Amino acid sequence: MSAQREMKEKNPWHTPVTIITVIGVIAIVALVTVAVLQNRPVLQKYKYGIVLDAGSSHTALYIYEWPAEKDNNTGRAEQKYVCKVKGKGISSYANTPVKAGESLNECMQEAKMQVPTKRHHETPLYLGATAGMRLLNMENSSASDKVFQAVEKALQRFPFSYQGARILSGQEEGAFGWVTVNYLDDRLKQGLETTGALDLGGASTQISFVSKNYDISESPSNSVTFRLYGNDYNLYTHSFLCYGKDQVLRMALAHQTKSGPGTILDPCFHPGYLELKDYSLLYDSPCVSDRKPQNATGTFNHSGAGNFKQCQEVVKKVFNFTSCKYSRCSFNGVFQPPLQGPFGAFSAYYYVMDFLKLTDATMPLKDVKEKLANYCATPWNEIVKQHPEVPIKYLAEYCFSGTYIITLLTDGYNFTSESYSNINFIKKIKNSDAGWTLGYMLNLTNMIPAEAPDSPPLPHAGYVTIITISALILFVLFILSLRFICPSFQKTPHIV
């Protein structure tokens, strides 16, 4: 019995200080563990959104992805996947609407594979149509309705949360393009100076920017106001219907064929270019239908002369610079405040300028014009030889499209040799395509809060460190105070 007692007394695990120490260590470990577990970032789970951009020339499907627990707060939505729908835009199926729906199936099947199955039912799916459908709706609203019915039917067969298909107004297209660019650049959250957005499509074009000299009362219809992350924005935006590059080409050709000649020598096409074209196809658009010559034969010879300066003169004819009831205008009597800040130019601005190797922002405007003039003057057979991979239809139009872009920016929007250098031709920002689709989804899912989100006072690591240090200090103080208040803790155990 006494040997047992001696063992107990000699065993250091049985001293009060040791017991308190062990309990203290367990308490600290428990405290820190709770702190770590309670505040650990939730396992990265993602949410998804799908937007179909039904443009005049083609449709593209975009899938966006963002961290699930941050959708209303600090996480950024990014493009995860893009699928180009085969064939033309949905407005080209006016006579066979069912095919408009069928055309989307392949990309929608892809979307099913890209979005995790357990997220399908909660993934919103939107379709937004732009200028091609705006024009079809103006021309034949029942055909446009039938295209939408077919598209709707096709999209509802998929397991996503279908949110509707509609035509975006030009103002929405411009404003959402601006939101996309500035969101991806993190300019909105940080309240930085914003970037203007220049979007060029096939059937319309948009310009959107914040100008401190913009007096809304002068032209209220061009104003869109936002409150995003606690900052107020007064955005100027305008969409020019028929001023996308495909419709402007029709207008330029309409101008050259108005007296109904059998052959036109077009300065916007390369020397040696020759195609037989149909009058009825050329005039088959509300942008030009009223200009169809009375005495037009069925076809005309479209031949090229390859002259940039003359091409600019032809292109200028599609703009009206004479009437302006405001203090200042771009063209066609449309108000435009003074240009301000940097601009991102995307969609067809990028495709064309990239092909022409003219996207370098440091290239002076006069050099851009010189290179374009050389390109336009290059004989057609040489151009075809130099670019065997580019489809002939696209290849034939780059001289025209480049000339239109320069004319639109300088004569149309009033960019000068100096301010031209503020334009960046961009396709993507941080792996997401520049365009209206992301801004549209962010808006419809309320992912950009009006007020700046409350951020936790400390990051997770800082929180855990402070908890650990505080617990250790408290424990040391506790031990010291025990020794001070109860001196017996200092004595070594007395062995009997």
Ligand SMILES: O=c1ccn([C@@H]2O[C@H](COP(=O)(O)OP(=O)(O)O)[C@@H](O)[C@H]2O)c(=O)[nH]1
């Ligand atoms: O790789 C490409 C894809 C498109 N485009 C052109 O870019 C424009 C895009 O127009 P979209 O269909 O987006 O027209 P919107 O409906 O916006 O007017 C059209 O002229 C297309 O021919 C191009 O030059 N290269």
